[in-house]
Amino acid sequence: MTTLFGSLFVFILIIAIHEFGHFAVAKAVGIRVNEYAIGMGPLIYKKQTEETQYSLRALPIGGYVAMEGEESASDDPRSFNNASLLKRAAVIVSGAGMNFVLAIVAFSLFLLITGYPTKIVDEVIPNSPAAVAGIQKGDAIRSVDGKEIKDWDAFSKTVASSKNPITIGIDREGKILDFTVKPVEKDGRPIVGIQPTSEKHPVKAMGDGFKMTGKVIVTIFDVLGKLFTGNLGVDNLSGPVGVVKVIGDSAKYGFGSLMFITAYISANLGFMNLLPIPALDGGKLVFILIEGITGKPVNERIEQGLSVASFVLLFALMIYVTIFGDIARFIQ
Template identity: 45%
Template sequence: MLTLVSAVFVFFIIILFHEFGHFIVAKAAGIKVNEFSIGMGPKLIQRKKGETKYSIRALPVGGYCSMEGEDQQSDDPRGFNNASTKARIAVILAGSIMNLILAIIVLSIVSYSLGVPTTSVSETIADSPAELAGIKSGDVIISINDVNINSWDDIINEIGSSNPEDAMKVKVLRDKETIDITLKPTVSEDNRVMIGIVPLNERSFKSAIVGGFKETIEMMQIMFNFIQMIFKGGVSARDLSGPVGIIYTIGEAAKYGFINLLYLMGFISVNLGVFNLLPVPALDGSRIIFILIEIIRGKPIDPEKEGYVHFVGFILLILLMITVTYFDINRFNIFGR
């Protein structure tokens, strides 16, 4: 039950943000929106304000934004198909942009909850090189091996790239006094160079927002690298996860608390935002490609031909999803649990 509730919550928020992005930009561009729905399936509540119907539906699995002339040609001058190319591109991009904004929001909440590690030392591990060399709680790391330190990531990078056989020079600030300390790092069982310090975590609105932005960018880089590996043939269907695998992972994350669930939500939202902009038929990215071709040609491609391309792409995506789901079921032993 926890897995089901958690998966519904995560997908509901992610898809709702995505569709709200399309909705708000379509409204701003003057495109007629016929309906904006929270949830799917049978209607529970519906109200009409102006030209748009706002509804809440029975199944809490996201929502949708229905625009005039989106899937079929419309004679309405305010239809999506009659909007300027810039407006259409903006509306399409808005969904993925909102996914990234959602990621920044939830990852900022995670950063605030956990705190952002600083260059100040909270404590030293007993009998570690840092404790034996005299580093104390409250010390601020200024430099390592003459390299200036500005963040906890700098500390990790400098320690990780150092030679454990060589002495390490650490400069700290203690009670407004600069102290030079020399120590010899140790190597952990998983082959990481360590000196044995624990950072002081800072909780502030500013640091949380910075942490949310930074984590989102890093997740985007991971996604871009993964996509690059796919095109290079370094990834097979066995390495991908479909709905079954994602739901399983959400359930596992939920077992470890709400913050872990939020972190995974941010990760999935980034993945959806980036993946949806790939130039693959049926995805938003391919719709943008068709609009760019329209700009170059000076006239739109035959809607029937474009629809056929998207239909073929949709079928291929469904086949991929079925294949990935099969591997997910075997990987996680779903029916054997």
């Protein structure tokens, strides 16, 4: 149940935010919106206002904002096709833009919830090397092998790179003590058995939310580069089944962990939607660019044909990744 509710929460939140970006900017620039839908397929609930129908549909695999004149030309002066190129471009990029905003906010919430680790010992794992050596809760880590430790990250990296016994300098209520500790390996890396206290830094969390979103984008560039060069196989990617499993695993560790995976998926969706593929927002931007250069819109049949073809290819890729990636990993 945790996996189901966690997955629904993440998918619906990301979809709703993405479509709200399109919706809000379309309304702001005066384009008529006929329907704002969360989900696809059969209608579960709807609310009709003077201009827009707000819908909740059965399948949480997407959503849409149906704008007048988006799929076919309309004479309505407020239609999408009659809006300026700049306004149309703004509407298209706003979906991905909101995904990046969600990623920044969710990463920031994750950091606010988990806090930043300090050099103060919060817990010593029983029978661990640190416990055997005599390190206690409340001790402040000062040094390792005589070298000053500035923060927990530096301490963690030092321990992780140690194969031999290390000397940990501790400040215990004003007394400077040294403890010789031999790290042991757990899950493939050396540890000493210390858990640090944490501090909340709201301003720093917001700034790091931006940085973490940027790092996700850089990672996507790296993955795409490896895919094109053949250094990474498509079967190493995750499809819907794999994503649901990751969300479920994250939900078990609480709301903070769920915010982290939400941010990661939202940043990925925002970036992928801007790729110049006809079925995606990035492809629509390309068509607008061509119209801006040539002075006339791309032939409607050609645009629709390319969109359908690319959608079929993307759907086929998703099935392939699900079968030879997700399912293959589960049955190994």
